[in-house]
Amino acid sequence: MFELVNEYRRRRTLEKHPEGVAFDAQWGTETSAFDWGNYEPSRPSVVAAALDALDVDVPNTTFVDWGAGKGRVALLASQRPFFRVIGVEHDAMLHKIAEENLAAFDARGGRQAPVYFFRGDASRQPLPDGPLVLYLYNPFGPDVLVPALQRALRSDLRVIYVNPLEELVFTRWSVLASGGEKPWAWRIYAPPE
Numbered sequence: 001m002f003e004l005v006n007e008y009r010r011r012r013t014l015e016k017h018p019e020g021v022a023f024d025a026q027w028g029t030e031t032s033a034f035d036w037g038n039y040e041p042s043r044p045s046v047v048a049a050a051l052d053a054l055d056v057d058v059p060n061t062t063f064v065d066w067g068a069g070k071g072r073v074a075l076l077a078s079q080r081p082f083f084r085v086i087g088v089e090h091d092a093m094l095h096k097i098a099e100e101n102l103a104a105f106d107a108r109g110g111r112q113a114p115v116y117f118f119r120g121d122a123s124r125q126p127l128p129d130g131p132l133v134l135y136l137y138n139p140f141g142p143d144v145l146v147p148a149l150q151r152a153l154r155s156d157l158r159v160i161y162v163n164p165l166e167e168l169v170f171t172r173w174s175v176l177a178s179g180g181e182k183p184w185a186w187r188i189y190a191p192p193e
């Protein structure tokens with residue numbers, strides 16, 4: 001029975017996320033099956049488009065994925081020369097898979113930036129000083145997001161928000177760039193002055 005369910009999930013994943021499956025085949029990772037909790041991975045081309053549109057000094061900037069899941073976004077970001085890349089995930093199983101994926105990615109020489117995966121509540125995790133890009137693919141709702149953003153605020157903060165379900169939270173922020181179409185619309189926000 002479990003075999004059948006797993007096969008169903010594998011096929012569903014292949015149909016819905018061919019780009020993700022190609023990413024995993026290239027790097028020996030497993031980021032594609034959204035088979036645990038509310039994990040659903042970002043599509044690689046969406047991440048690439050948003051990263052291309054950033055107006056930051058990449059080598060001096062820390063990239064943080066709040067709700068890193070199996071780590072795909074952090075690994076994609078680490079292909080660019082960020083100062084560091086951090087992924088925070090509260091689920092133990094997903095965090096473990098992210099660590100395994102990092103090892104596989106490293107073994108094939110995928111990384112340009114250091115990557116750190118932490119297990120914990122992303123909304124409470126301390127953030128490093130300095131220029132910061134936060135990546136959000138709807139890890140939590142507005143009640144958690146608003147105070148978490150307050151703690152992250154700084155003039156050189158940028159937020160990449162994919163499938164922005166809680167757009168209203170950013171009403172007073174500036175949209176610096178945007179692209180994609182539902183459900184893969186993305187925005188880059190800068191904080192209010």
Ligand SMILES: C[S@@+](CC[C@H](N)C(=O)[O-])C[C@H]1O[C@@H](n2cnc3c(N)ncnc32)[C@H](O)[C@@H]1O
Nearest residue numbers: 039040041042067068069089090121122137139
């Ligand atoms: C939609 S998935 C996005 C995964 C990844 N960021 C990506 O785009 O490929 C959201 C993730 O947020 C995680 N998450 C939800 N609330 C969290 C919290 N408070 N702290 C850390 N992770 C959280 C979930 O377990 C899930 O893996």
